[in-house]
Amino acid sequence: MQIITTHLNADFDAIASCMSAKKLYPEAVVVLPGSMERRVKLFFESFHPFEIKKIKEIEPDKVKTLIVVDTRSIQRIGELSQFLKKGVKVHLYDHHPRGEDDIKADFEITEQIGALASLFTEIFRKKNISITPLEATLLCLGIYEETGCLLFPSTTSRDVEAVAYLLKRGANLNIVSQFLKEELSREEIFLLNELLNSLQEHLINGVRINIGYGVQEEPQDISHIAHKVMDIIDTEALFLIIEMQDKILIIGRSNTPQVDVGLILSQFGGGGHWAAGSATLKEMPVTLLIEELLKFIKGYIKPQSIARDLMTTPVISVQWNRTIKEVEEMMTKYGINAIPVLKGESFIGVITRGVVEKAIFHGLKNSKVVDFATTDAYTAEEDTPLWEIEKNMVELNQRFVPILKEQKVVGVITRTDILRNLYEELIRKFKISKPKEESEESRRNVANLMKEFLSEEVYEILRIAGNLAEEMGSGAYLVGGTVRDLLMRRPSPDIDIVVEGDGIAFAHELAKKIDGKVTPHPRFATAKILKEIKKDGEIKRFYIDIATARTEYYESPAALPKVETSSIKKDLYRRDFTINALAVKLNTKDFGLLIDFFGGQRDIKDKKIRVLHNLSFVEDPTRAIRAIRFSEKLGFKISKHTENLIKLAVKMNIFEKLKGPRLYEELILLLKETLPHHSIKRLGDYGLLKLIHPAIEERTIYNDLAKAYETIQGIELLFLKEEYRKEFIYLMVILWNLNLSEREELLHRICAPVNIKRELIENISSAQKALQLFTAENSQEFNVQIYNLLKPLNIETIILMMIYAKEWQKKAIFNYLTKLKDIKPLITGEDLKKLGIQPGPVYRKILESILREKLQGRLLSKEEEIEFAKKIGS
Template identity: 30%
Template sequence: MAKTLGNVQDLTPVMDTLWSRIDAHILVAGVTSGRQAWIYARSRIPDLEVSGLFKDLHARPDERWTRFTLPDGEPDSVRKSLVELLSSRLPADSTAGDVMTVSPKCVDESQTVANTHDMMLRFNLMSLVVKRGDQFAGIVTRRDLDRAVQMDLWDSPIAPFVPSQPPFVTRETPVRIVRKLMVRHDVTKIPVIEEGRILGIVTAREVLRGLRELLPPPAEYLQQVEPVPVPDRNAMETLLKRVTPIKVLHVLRKVSATAEARKIAAYAVGGFVRDLLLERPNLDMDVVVIGDALPFAEAVSAELKAHLTVFDRFRTARLSFEDLKIDFTSARREHYAQVGALPQVELGGIANDLSRRDFSINAMALDLSAGSFLTLVDLFGGLRDLHEGRIRILHSFSFLEDPTRMFRAIRFACRFHFDLAEDTQRAFDLARQREALTTLSPKRVGAEITRCLHEESPGRVIDRLYAAKLMRVLHPDLADASVLPARFKLIPGIIRRFAPLHEPIDGEVVHWIGLLASLAPEQAEKLLIEMGMHANRRTAIVKSIRALSEVPLRLARLAAQDDVGLFTLLKPLPIEGLVALVAFVLDKAGARQIFDFLGRLRGVRVELCGDDLIALGIPAGAHMRTIFDALLEGRLRGSITSRKDETDHAQRIFSGLRLPLSGRNGRQPAP
């Protein structure tokens, strides 16, 4: 601040000269004269809008400067007011608590070198936090243990190899201070401690991500560091309003407010973010919470007055709000002990949670914190992969750790018309050559194939699965797409031909009938049992597979007007079996017979019931089946058209059976 006794003219040239000579991130300068101060402000920080800092002071932004006046002629007083205002309004430093990974893997100092070394190998870690009881003792690294192993100290406790007085920080320590400590102590990890207890750990990766970008990258490097323009918060909100119903934004604001009130971080993650960027509506959302998800989900549910389903075993919850579904989970990290095994799960931070996901396009998040609402978090280049149309794994062992990702890679590639990235294709081929899929149970394989059947074009996905030689892991006889029925890809269109029935048709069942049609019914049933298929669906599939070989010939032998024969042949089959017959094996004449049955005969019923026959004096017994069969045949032939006809016919049939009449209560009449 400067003071002048003369008149104040246009200060812009002076301020431009000052700006060129001072390398400041933010420059606020001014001149006082009399009882007034003329203030000029400007910033080199890309995301900082200077005019917003001084909005209530009637600041006037122009091409370069934001200008305003203050009713104060004392430079020291003006300087103090401006410093206080900037301190309260400038974004706070990122802290260790903002970026740390919670619940780091720990080991007690009494553990042996052998056990600790094995733990590092099993969980693919380069260091472990060491505890003394429940207090922090230090960090032991793989390098330390490798030296101990070289000296054959397998049975030694690790305590002697843990450096004394290691650096640590608190939750409130600014990230820029953490960086300085890492440089000073030549370490890549620093624990976050509170009263001796371990809250989390900050790695060099989190520090680099947590440091704010003060200056934009030089133009010549922009394409290298940001090959795809990253939408800002305003752009994401505009996109959200355009792609999804307005209630989605309303719900996300409620989640954000709940996170702010509870002082925790929450993110919308995964498929919802991916589909939003692809401008595909998706009302199924995943929200990841840094901490315990259950109480947070309960608080959001109370705010929205929405139904909440809690899964205590997994500490997750699902909220239903109209047609919107939100799954709440705690941020976690995963370790795979061996190929194809289910992962071991621990709490973690958002970086851990995103890094455990299958593909880069599914590893993006929207920050729901109040100060960063709808900021895109893309740590693995998912946005670029979306723009370039490719499916890319996050690390080269991804398919070996979880071979089900091979099915998902093909499913997503078909859904979005993407290609597998070159390194992803190599990893895919390696996992197939190493027969990683053989480690999966039929239940897990069946579940992945079932998800493929729910895609928009399931036939195309199944073709790709056959081409990639993945189907044979389900059964050796499913080695080539030639075993599929010729019209397998036409199933969705054929199902639409049955729409006039206004009856739900399980497309998944129809597809499974086609997939397993080349197997013997007994083989198919055994496989479906191993897959854990529900009994009703399993029965429908096996019965329909058997019908594919039996029904066509019997249909062809039926006389033209044999309604009874047609009804008897087709009535036991589920609607999905009838669809499969039309789709896979019948010619036009056979298909006409199916639709004739559905249109005229399938709904034929006998009106009388067992109680009605007893009321007529006909005793209960096996003969009732004979009577009902005769009544149904009469209905089908057209000789019986009313309830009265059924009553008369039932009595005539019973009389012909020469059995004694019963009383109305079913007992024999007294002599």
């Protein structure tokens, strides 16, 4: 025998779930452990959706399976908990969080979703189980009641989709409205007024909690009154204590997952989920009950964020005896507006840019910084709640708060940090719409995306890296393009990790844990780990780049940057565009937490390329080429302001000061990752093409690159086994119409490596000579000529020839690539030896003759080759 049951005082979600379980377990009977809510009972008496048995009608010894829905608490199933002690099988369906008295199930489907009815609707949809309009209506009632008509913060997109599906299946919203609409009686109006007048607000770790008290003579469902109180007042959480004849009812409602009312009320024998819960207990003094309730609330509500979560570290600081002029230079160099002042390692005050500039204006540039530092500035500790820091910053009008540990500065929090945190809080509180995957619990956490779009091996390595960071007391972050591609649901070959701490030491430890090989680069505070994985009989190799979080500054425009150890925030700020300045925290506690200081998510959504600061192209002009590359590669638009900054960099001749291989590397990536004719035209539109070389004719180069792209597309259809570098072919097209000195000048200008420079020039020369040697197709040995002409050339040179060849020449090259290229004699020297032909130069002559015959379509088998060899070898 199978029994389906739910929690005491069953609501619409519980009854809808019982009905759903009955469809999945047709032989089971529904048994309630107690009564139904008043509205549910009225619906049941009106429509009789299914049969319910009483406990006394059940023969306990015959029960083999207990199916529990809409609760996982042993206490909440009343007398039916007796079956749990008899070893019956238990199947569990629930959407509430885990608790201490959870039922141990043999089979369970549990997910945190707004209503369990939504989960059952998904099951019906996946299994193609038909439902009647009445069943759809009951499921709709369950969803609407549990989610407050889809308005409660616990509502998910899945609940909305479930309602849409049920409406298509005939759910009647008139019936839903009829049974959920509550007109308050005179007694209920008095109770509502009493509760509102009794409310007391408590600020616990920055969270507002309201507690109210009232008396009700006749026991009845008052959950709708709790909703009305929540609608009237502005609070994060509400607890109502209702004193009845012989018991006390506590009802809890919450607008934030930080206050889990179901968990708090479980301490009083009740339960629920984070947004709603209730508990019933025997009589006790209300004053004592409120004290107990507050004690549990304080125990469960931890500060949502503390200083350690938001602070920037390490901190740029200045010693007390440095001059005001030196401090001003530091502020400009690092782009900061306030610096902690130290004496040795101890904090003694703060100096701001405004004070520094005024001191210089008054001729005090050689004064000691300590003379003008604010020595009574507000400071905080690592575990200070952010709400407390926010309060003091506003009241004291202080934009910069040092975070101290034993008088040492371990971090700082700025006004911008606080504003961003407040913005995030507003999103959490008011449920500003986000993409489907960024639900309330995963809005800023992309762990699920990582699991879905990264390979199992990579995901596990990132988990290990996070655990290691925790052990070493460091912060570890997945950064850059990998995060961007993750948010765009694109595969990414890169694994870049930034460590707040010693990146090389971290790399060595990580390599040990994942059995990888590490190559450190101490000069740059970076390391590369090679990891090999055997899968399906093949060895897969990939690299993990580890870098120490760093900041950089430029001593002059277009110069190579000077790099210093810093924080993740500073590390991200030195990057090129907002879409690449994203990070995902890997530490165990916050694994998957998305870090976005500069609006990268918004720009990905808006498909926009935007620089982080106005001197970006002055400091590194190659970012202009990179902007075009990302624009073409991702289909994004370069923002108007970013375009203006590119044009300004061109106007200021910043590119003329560029040194090193950066221009070459960016140009190669542009040609490799985008449609070359489109990208090069974009370079021309911004005036960047002439900077590569003034002799380039724009219209000619665009047409030639378009032709090259079409040719390569056709070549790729041939499925050639030989690999080739298409970006080098495109670069040779750019060089094609220049003379030798101009080619050398261009390659020198972009700092191409010497070996690449030599290879490109030789390939172009070989291609041009080979095209000149092509003769018309009137020779009997035309195939032999083509073979001898093209065989010495590499594939990139041959493809380059096809781009500039005449139509009949293209056909000949195509014939070579598809038919002639891999032709060779089937017989070997061993075969010739067996024929009695003495080894010597004659072997080569015979094999060359056989090859010539085969190229002309003769000698189609090994036997024919042997007969031919006999004739010419005798």
